[in-house]
Amino acid sequence: MKNRGSLVVISGFAGVGKGSILNEMMKRHEGYAYSVSATTRSPRPGETDGVNYFFISREKFEEMIEKGELLEYASYVENYYGTPRFYVERMMAEGRDVLLEIDIQGAMNIRKSMPEAILVFVLPPSAGVLEQRLTGRGTETPELVKKRLARAAEEAAGVGGYDYIIVNDTIEESAEKLHQLIQAQRLRTGRNASFIEKIRKELESFKQPE
Amino acid sequence: MKNRGSLVVISGFAGVGKGSILNEMMKRHEGYAYSVSATTRSPRPGETDGVNYFFISREKFEEMIEKGELLEYASYVENYYGTPRFYVERMMAEGRDVLLEIDIQGAMNIRKSMPEAILVFVLPPSAGVLEQRLTGRGTETPELVKKRLARAAEEAAGVGGYDYIIVNDTIEESAEKLHQLIQAQRLRTGRNASFIEKIRKELESFKQPE
Numbered sequence: 001m002k003n004r005g006s007l008v009v010i011s012g013f014a015g016v017g018k019g020s021i022l023n024e025m026m027k028r029h030e031g032y033a034y035s036v037s038a039t040t041r042s043p044r045p046g047e048t049d050g051v052n053y054f055f056i057s058r059e060k061f062e063e064m065i066e067k068g069e070l071l072e073y074a075s076y077v078e079n080y081y082g083t084p085r086f087y088v089e090r091m092m093a094e095g096r097d098v099l100l101e102i103d104i105q106g107a108m109n110i111r112k113s114m115p116e117a118i119l120v121f122v123l124p125p126s127a128g129v130l131e132q133r134l135t136g137r138g139t140e141t142p143e144l145v146k147k148r149l150a151r152a153a154e155e156a157a158g159v160g161g162y163d164y165i166i167v168n169d170t171i172e173e174s175a176e177k178l179h180q181l182i183q184a185q186r187l188r189t190g191r192n193a194s195f196i197e198k199i200r201k202e203l204e205s206f207k208q209p210e
Numbered sequence: 211m212k213n214r215g216s217l218v219v220i221s222g223f224a225g226v227g228k229g230s231i232l233n234e235m236m237k238r239h240e241g242y243a244y245s246v247s248a249t250t251r252s253p254r255p256g257e258t259d260g261v262n263y264f265f266i267s268r269e270k271f272e273e274m275i276e277k278g279e280l281l282e283y284a285s286y287v288e289n290y291y292g293t294p295r296f297y298v299e300r301m302m303a304e305g306r307d308v309l310l311e312i313d314i315q316g317a318m319n320i321r322k323s324m325p326e327a328i329l330v331f332v333l334p335p336s337a338g339v340l341e342q343r344l345t346g347r348g349t350e351t352p353e354l355v356k357k358r359l360a361r362a363a364e365e366a367a368g369v370g371g372y373d374y375i376i377v378n379d380t381i382e383e384s385a386e387k388l389h390q391l392i393q394a395q396r397l398r399t400g401r402n403a404s405f406i407e408k409i410r411k412e413l414e415s416f417k418q419p420e
Binding site: 121123124126127128130131146149150152153156157159160162163164165166167177180181183184187188189192193195196199200202203204205206207 | 331333334336337338340341356359360362363366367369370372373374375376377387390391393394397398399402403405406409410412413414415416417
């Protein structure tokens with residue numbers, strides 16, 4: 001039987017490189033799954049139900065909230081967004097480690113609904129590097145860069161609630177660190193209870209008189 | 211500044227390959243230190259104080275017990291054996307991960323005296339494999355092999371008190387798993403509090419009017 005996977009929550013400041021790290025890790029290593037969110041907003045051209053999102057009605061979404069079927073949810077611009085428990089659970093049961101990119105508030109809600117989830121925060125090597133990366137994108141006005149840095153300063157106060165940090169020096173190194181970190185969780189005693197019990201019983205059987 | 215290292219406690223059944231895994235890991239990777247024990251027994255020919263053991267008097271040992279200067283200790287055959295806190299602390303402060311091979315009772319005492327220690331138990335892939343390895347050594351009588359397996363059956367009940375297990379299929383794989391596991395601990399949020407605070411302050415400074 002394949003060992004159950006983990007839910008791995010990834011957060012980090014805008015521009016820190018979370019998405020690139022996840023892409024690089026999934027390119028290098030098999031067995032990972034992205035968590036697919038549920039939303040009440042309408043699909044945009046090219047979006048597929050069950051791939052980009054699970055597109056559901058407001059009634060259905062509120063029913064899921066009520067029944068505790070969402071690991072976390074939030075509403076933006078009159079629409080709900082949330083993480084359906086069934087999808088995450090199914091992937092984990094198949095032995096896959098499920099990746100969920102989400103903000104701090106969402107991560108703290110995951111902590112409550114699934115305490116065994118692994119929470120990882122990606123940090124820049126320095127605030128200066130983050131500013132350079134944001135400016136280097138060329139898509140943000142200086143005003144917006146400033147806003148994002150101010151937001152990051154606020155978010156930094158919440159990093160203590162995470163289990164692990166990754167300092168993103170290079171995408172390749174960070175992807176390997178994240179992979180090794182996730183793999184190490186598979187060695188946790190609590191996740192190997194049935195194997196330990198199997199060995200114990202086998203050893204007991206040697207004690208029987210022949 | 212170099213990050214503080216971890217104390218890594220390694221236990222496992224007789225014959226499971228703990229020593230070989232540690233040797234292989236230290237051959238492949240730098241930065242590890244073995245914990246040196248203190249003992250009241252006399253040095254044997256070829257043994258060096260501070261390398262094989264810290265050889266100390268019974269009076270000194272009992273003084274260390276009293277002052278809480280030992281992370282754990284036990285007595286065998288009229289002699290004391292223990293783990294001096296100062297040596298482990300010094301290596302950790304130098305940024306080295308300190309390896310301590312010890313039995314279950316010792317490991318549980320370490321858990322009390324240094325709760326942040328990482329406890330790893332090495333298991334065989336099966337009880338049959340363990341029996342083969344013990345028999346294959348050619349140094350143990352069938353009677354002694356049987357005794358060791360009976361002891362292992364008892365010890366198996368204590369594995370739940372450890373943080374991680376490593377199933378020793380091959381020495382090379384196990385050495386890599388152990389290394390990655392130890393390295394992942396360096397990413398723990400609690401061990402990076404000063405770096406997180408540095409980033410937070412840097413980000414704050416961007417908020418100041420220019």
